[in-house]
Amino acid sequence: MDKHLQIFITVAEKQSFSKAAEEHYMTQPAVSQYIRTLEESAGIRLLERSNKYVRLNKAGEIVYHYGKEILGLYTTMQHLVDDLMNRANGPLAIGASYTFGEYVLPRIIADLLEIHPDIEPAVTIGNTAEIADLVAMHQLDVGIIEGEFNRKDMMIEELAEDEMVIVASTENKLFHQKAKIELSDLANETWVVREHGSGTRAATENFFQKADIQPVRLMQFSSTQSIKESVASGLGITLLSKWAIQKEIKYGDLKIVPMEGFPFTRAFSIITKSPFQTKTLEIFIERLRSSKLLRIF
CATH class of the missing domain: 1.10.10.10 (Winged helix-like DNA-binding domain superfamily/Winged helix DNA-binding domain)
Incomplete structure (x- = not known):
């Protein structure tokens, strides 16, 4: 070097x-x-x-x-x-978008290290656009991103489906005013959303377009956790992955808004830059493909 x-x-x-x-x-x-x-x-x-x-x-x-x-x-x-002579070991730079990185990846890495303790994962979490750029610059070995993604300079493999639902505080008036919630009711709510470049933001805007609604107000946060806290506090409603809300649903902090056509799905995808993979990276990607965690829903 x-x-x-x-x-x-x-x-x-x-x-x-x-x-x-x-x-x-x-x-x-x-x-x-x-x-x-x-x-x-x-x-x-x-x-x-x-x-x-x-x-x-x-x-x-x-x-x-x-x-x-x-x-x-x-x-x-x-x-x-080194892989030609050695077993899987050493550093592995993994990038993941927020939903996958915060709510799915830690358990997959824990399973990986039980079998391959010499692998040294380093995880970077960011929005889909940030992770893709780092993979493209060879700063990350692999990225796991969410939503629609199309870049000719990347190798893309669809990994799993992610179910998304609309959620609100259990005290939100949507649950108490009507027997059936309409799309027009959602348009009158404040929507708490992620920043541009996020897969979750792209999915939310895709929903707005398909449902032909224009929310009266958007409130933007840069992390899923802050969105959940804001919605639980009654600031508005949001669209999130089921992965991200398991605990909040279990403990009654958030409630799924029943809507026709939900949940809808988007893809978790693996992105890589180089056609050549280290043994460590091959093992990690195979662990992703075979993980039972991704079939929980």
């Missing part, structure tokens, strides 16, 4: 030559020499320096962006070569 590139990325992330030196067990002058050599090779300065800061300039941003991808590819290559 190119040491100059590795040290440059550390300096950029730490915004400090001294902290980079500590990270690589080197002297600060040695780090400075590595950076000078890289800049001479590139034919341009990559960092703006002063007594108060170290930061990337435009050229540095380009080198940092592609440098991260290069190092990710190098790591994958090394693991693939």
Whole structure:
């Protein structure tokens, strides 16, 4: 691996030559020499320096962006070569959208580690768009995302169906005013929704379009947990995966709104970038495919 590139990325992330030196067990002058050599090779300065800061300039941003991808590819290559002689072990960078990452993935990883204790999973949770971008840049080995997804630079495998329902506080007037709840009643409610880029937000907007309703008010939160707390507190209603609301339904904090056509389903999908997979990644994906947890509903 190119040491100059590795040290440059550390300096950029730490915004400090001294902290980079500590990270690589080197002297600060040695780090400075590595950076000078890289800049001479590139034919341009990559960092703006002063007594108060170290930061990337435009050229540095380009080198940092592609440098991260290069190092990710190098790591994958090394693991693939190691796999020819060794059993499944070492790091596995997993990305997951919020619903899968928070409510399904932990139990699958626990099952995986019972059989393969030498695997070292590192999990990143974000919305579907964020996870896809990290997989594309080789910062993640695999992503599990939700909803409709179509990118030609990715390999996509549908994994399981996710059932989604409308939920509200048990005290919501929807449950007490009418024997049958109509779509027009939902339009008059405040809808608590996820941010754009989220699979759950995409599913919610898809529902609005198909039902031909325009809610009077939207309230946006960036996590499923904050949405559940808000809805349980009476701030509005929402559309969520059954996976995300098991405990709240069990303990009476939330109640499913009975509507014709629900639950409706969306897909959980596996996304990868490289056609080559380490033994560790192969084992993890096979564990996903065979998991009984995904057939709970």
